[in-house]
Amino acid sequence: MAVQRRADVVWENDLVHGSGKVRVASGALPEFPVSWPARSEENSAGKTSPEELLAAAQASCFAMALSAALGRNKTPPERLDVSAQCSFDKVGEGYKVTMMEISVRGKVTGIDEAKFEELAKNAANTCPISSALKGNVQISETAVLE
Numbered sequence: 254m255a256v257q258r259r260a261d262v263v264w265e266n267d268l269v270h271g272s273g274k275v276r277v278a279s280g281a282l283p284e285f286p287v288s289w290p291a292r293s294e295e296n297s298a299g300k301t302s303p304e305e306l307l308a309a310a311q312a313s314c315f316a317m318a319l320s321a322a323l324g325r326n327k328t329p330p331e332r333l334d335v336s337a338q339c340s341f342d343k344v345g346e347g348y349k350v351t352m353m354e355i356s357v358r359g360k361v362t363g364i365d366e367a368k369f370e371e372l373a374k375n376a377a378n379t380c381p382i383s384s385a386l387k388g389n390v391q392i393s394e395t396a397v398l399e
Contacts (some may be wrong), residue, residue, distance in 0.1 A: 262287070272300070291346075304339040304350060311382045312337035315394075317353050318380035322372040328364040333357055334391065353386060359371040369398040 264273035276285040290299035316335045323330050351389035355377050359369060372394035377383055383392055 260301055260311040275301070275306075300348070302341070304341045307350065307382075308337040308353070311339070311353055311355060311380075311386075315357070315376055316392040318376035319357065319359075319373055323359075323361060325363070326364065326372060328361050328368075330359050330361045332360040334359075350386075350390050351353035353383075353390050353392045355392070356396075357394070358397045358399060359399045364398065366398045370396045 260280040261276050261278070262273045263353060268289050271308060272286055275287055276283050276284045280365055281315075286300040287302060288300050291297040292302035292304065310368075315337065316333050319333060319335075320330055326337050335355065335357045337356075338354045339350060340351075342351045344351065356371045357373055358374075373394055378387075378392035386392060
């Protein structure tokens with residue numbers, strides 16, 4: 254049986270002047286605000302966006318996938334510092350998530366740079382969030398071994 258996760262949003266007013274509050278059903282995060290300006294302008298004013306949440310999902314999913322691959326390689330990581338940056342652009346008449354850039358810096362004993370990069374590339378292409386984005390969003394990764 255599939256595991257399901259849920260989030261709820263209450264939105265008030267129109268897109269440009271309105272705002273919403275997001276709540277995750279697990280309670281792991283406090284309720285947080287979202288708005289169109291937070292999504293489409295550089296200064297988010299303390300509010301988040303679907304793209305920031307997608308970047309958070311991508312970074313955590315990738316970290317799990319890479320740590321699993323490193324474990325199977327018998328070189329579990331001491332530490333992985335992962336960042337994901339999601340690009341949201343106007344494309345034609347609308348908006349689209351166009352790019353997801355993943356970067357990882359890893360502290361891993363017993364592995365060389367080439368193998369680390371290979372495992373990172375595979376994790377970036379196969380983790381469940383990447384798989385959901387594949388074919389719609391360009392995904393790139395940069396891996397550096399400490």
